[in-house]
Amino acid sequence: MKIVVLVKQVPDSGADRNLRSDDNTVDRASANNVINEMDEYAIEEALRIKDAHGGEVTILTMGPASASESIRKSLSMGPDGAVHVLDDALHGSCALATSKVLAAALATLEADLVLCGAEATDARGQVMPHMLAERLGIAALTGARKVTVDGGSLTIERQTEEGYEVVTAQAPAIVSVWDTINEPRYPSFKGIMEAKKKPVNTLSLADLGLDAGEVGFAGASTEVVSHSKRPARQGGTKVADEGEGGLKLVEFLTSEKFV
Amino acid sequence: MAEVLVLVKPSAGAVNKVTLEALTIARGLGEPSAVVVGAPGLTDQLKDRLAEYGAVKIYSAEADELREYLVTPKVAVLVKLVQEIGPAAVLIPSTQEGKEVAGRLAVRLDNGVLTDVLDLGADGVATQVVFAGSTIVKSRVTRGVPLVTIRPSSVTPTPAPASPEIVPVSVELAAGDKLAKVLDRVTEAKGSRPELSEASIVVAGGRGLGSADNFKLVEELADLLGAAVGASRAATDSGFYPHQFQVGQTGKTVSPQLYIALGISGAIQHRAGMQTSKTIVAVNKDPEAPIFDLADFGVVGDLFKVVPQAAEEIRRRK
Numbered sequence: 001m002k003i004v005v006l007v008k009q010v011p012d013s014g015a016d017r018n019l020r021s022d023d024n025t026v027d028r029a030s031a032n033n034v035i036n037e038m039d040e041y042a043i044e045e046a047l048r049i050k051d052a053h054g055g056e057v058t059i060l061t062m063g064p065a066s067a068s069e070s071i072r073k074s075l076s077m078g079p080d081g082a083v084h085v086l087d088d089a090l091h092g093s094c095a096l097a098t099s100k101v102l103a104a105a106l107a108t109l110e111a112d113l114v115l116c117g118a119e120a121t122d123a124r125g126q127v128m129p130h131m132l133a134e135r136l137g138i139a140a141l142t143g144a145r146k147v148t149v150d151g152g153s154l155t156i157e158r159q160t161e162e163g164y165e166v167v168t169a170q171a172p173a174i175v176s177v178w179d180t181i182n183e184p185r186y187p188s189f190k191g192i193m194e195a196k197k198k199p200v201n202t203l204s205l206a207d208l209g210l211d212a213g214e215v216g217f218a219g220a221s222t223e224v225v226s227h228s229k230r231p232a233r234q235g236g237t238k239v240a241d242e243g244e245g246g247l248k249l250v251e252f253l254t255s256e257k258f259v
Numbered sequence: 260m261a262e263v264l265v266l267v268k269p270s271a272g273a274v275n276k277v278t279l280e281a282l283t284i285a286r287g288l289g290e291p292s293a294v295v296v297g298a299p300g301l302t303d304q305l306k307d308r309l310a311e312y313g314a315v316k317i318y319s320a321e322a323d324e325l326r327e328y329l330v331t332p333k334v335a336v337l338v339k340l341v342q343e344i345g346p347a348a349v350l351i352p353s354t355q356e357g358k359e360v361a362g363r364l365a366v367r368l369d370n371g372v373l374t375d376v377l378d379l380g381a382d383g384v385a386t387q388v389v390f391a392g393s394t395i396v397k398s399r400v401t402r403g404v405p406l407v408t409i410r411p412s413s414v415t416p417t418p419a420p421a422s423p424e425i426v427p428v429s430v431e432l433a434a435g436d437k438l439a440k441v442l443d444r445v446t447e448a449k450g451s452r453p454e455l456s457e458a459s460i461v462v463a464g465g466r467g468l469g470s471a472d473n474f475k476l477v478e479e480l481a482d483l484l485g486a487a488v489g490a491s492r493a494a495t496d497s498g499f500y501p502h503q504f505q506v507g508q509t510g511k512t513v514s515p516q517l518y519i520a521l522g523i524s525g526a527i528q529h530r531a532g533m534q535t536s537k538t539i540v541a542v543n544k545d546p547e548a549p550i551f552d553l554a555d556f557g558v559v560g561d562l563f564k565v566v567p568q569a570a571e572e573i574r575r576r577k
Contacts, residue, residue, distance in 0.1 A: 013391065013508050013527070013528065013531065014526075014527055014528065015527075016393070017390040017391075017393070017394075018390070018394070019389075019390075019394060019396070024396075037509065038509065094371060095362070095365070095372060096365050096366065096369070096370075096371060096372065096402075099362075099366060118355075121508055121509070122389075122390075123374075123389075124374070124375065124389075124512075125358060125362070125374040125375075126355055126358040126359060126362070126374070127358055127359065127361060127362025127365070127372060127374060128362070129359070129362075130330060130359040130360075130362045130363040131362045131363065131365065131366050133363070133438075134362075134363045134366040134367060135366055137435055138438065139438035139439040140330070140359075140438075140439060141439055142355070142359060143355050145502070155442070158329075159502070159503060160444075160503070161454055161455065161456070161503055162446045162447065162503075163444075163445045163446045163447030163503075164445050164447070165329070165441055165443065165444050165445070166441070166442040166443040166444075166445070167329065167439050167440065167441050167442065168439070168440055168442055169438050169439040169440070170438075173438070173439070178502075178509075179509050180502045220371075220401065220402075221365070221369075221370065221371030221372075221400065221401060221402035221403065222371040222372070222373055222398055222399065222400050222401060222402075223398060223399060223401050224396055224397070224398045225384055225397040225398055225399060226396075226397045227394055227395065227396045227397065228394070228395050229393060229394060229395075230388065230392060230393055230394060230395050233534060233539075233552070233553045235551050235552045235553065235554055235557070236554060236555035236556055236557070237555070237556050237557070238546075238551055238554070238556075238557040238558075238559060239556075239557070239558055239559070240546070240558075240559045240560065241558055241559060241560025241561065241564065241565050244568075245542070245558040245559075245560040245564070245565040245568065245569075246558075246564070246565045246566065246567065246568025246569035246570075246571070246572060247568060247569070247572050248558065249540065249542070249556070249558050249565065249569045250569050250572040250573055250576065252540065252555075252556040253484075253517075253540070253573075254576065256517070256538055258460065258484065258516075258517050258538075259484070259573055259576055259577075
């Protein structure tokens, strides 16, 4: 089975994140840039499927030159190779244009299965899997907490608020996963050493037959007008429990009309 | 006045609250038209509530087959309506499926899309809060109609009674709409509590609860307040509570009137999911826990003493 895993480099969600004041894009220069956490679960799931059914796993990333760090880290977990879509014209791309680029790259890879995280921690849009499915004419099985592969048939448990839905499709398909699906492995020392030698194929827009005017700010279908920092919340009253903490809590709730 | 399409999210035979919020926002932009997509009889179940919140029209696409597929039937109906009507905007509840509908619709119409929008002005400018509640972003769709998903608990839904005309819509699913099929829908832990992302009060527990069994304390307080139950990632990862109730960066984002954090330290990962709550109350034994920096009212103490006492006091006052 030929598996492609989409990996996005994002600013670390555990630290302060900012938008740039000049063009309203994510400030990567001041951030600690890491693999989107949910994508690590997608990589792990891809490796498990490969172990059980054979095949190869390729990482696909669209991002600036600095994203090569996340590609190497992804490869150190065990995938066979990577494709990096890299082009200065991509800066400022909206979700719609991003899906056009990724779909073009996926078309060159002829994957049976595309795996990705259910959302990225920066934009949290959850739109990409269905955008790609729509462009490629393949099935989308999204929000999985479990994936079962049986020959060319794929079945997932889609996590819902009340429980789950069982959804099935024939390959080729794109499957997005939540962090409930598995426990991603840590790269071994051997894995880290091997990752340095694994092939990373860099593709430009021209390689994909796309025009600079279709992507980036030039081809954007949305624009950020402005952004501002939200005032930080201030702590209020803090009391130490000396036997009446619960009563004081209820007093507060009553004064705010919640009880 | 131009029509504004609002995709309806049904929930157990009723209209979900975020739909009412979307109708409220839609009224500021034009004439709200609700769009119902589902099994036969669904529109009948929902129409009174949609009328109460100002739907001037209800587009009704009903067929048994539509229940067998996620996302694509709704996209097929919306594509048809957008092309026929030319609405002023399309508003979709910002649930996972809602965002997916919006994404697919964006590709099919070659139209920009914005997700998790809190408000949409008549000038087309949308407000979003990003990066764990730290940054406010104003943006707009520059290609096509404003296509936005509305984040739950963004506005207070207000009634504005109307007498909607019900317009049947026929929908033909193409082969490409039927590639992924729903085989089963399984309900696991659904009690009588409100939905987490829409509840006006949320009581959440964290690592401090110490065990799955102790989460009964959280549930007890939640039920006394008519609240939903949430959990921190530390609690769900430890198996104290099911994952679908996780609040935080990798879970649900909630914005209730009242959020009560029990035994939750308030790591940035958790704060990302709850810090736009209107009022925050915390109980934690560590006086230095970062949750107290956000809390309007905090109790430093043992939650196993504080919470039962609070529950008892609420019962007494009732």
